[in-house]
Amino acid sequence: MSIIQKVLVTTALSGTMCLGLATFANPTTYCNQSEPGKQSQQPAIKSVAGKVSAIESGGKSFKLAVAGENEKTMDFVLDKNTKVQGQVHEGTAVSVEYQAMEDGQNLAVSITAEA
16 A cells, blocks of 8 residues: 555544544434423323222223222323233222323323232
C-alpha cells in the first residue's frame, strides 16, 4: 500500500470515528407530546384483591367485592391489553392491577386468579 493510500484510509477512518463520537456524545431524543412543554403521564397502577361478584358486558367488565373494614364493590373494565392469568368466573378470588382513568373508570391491566 502506498503512502497516499494509507493517508486516505486513515483520514476516512478518523472522520468516521469523529462523526460516531459526536453522535454518541449528543444523542437526539424524540418525544411524542401533545402540547410543547407538557409531558403526558400514565395513570398510576394500583392493586386490589377480592372476589369477582359479577361479570358483565360479554366479559368486558366485572365487579369485584373487596373485603376489609369497609366491604365495597369496585367496577372494572377490560381492553385488548388486559392480561388474565388463570380461569376467572363469578366467585373467583383474584388480585387486580388497575389504572384509574380520567373518565372515572378503573381499567384492569392484569387479573390473576388466586389459588
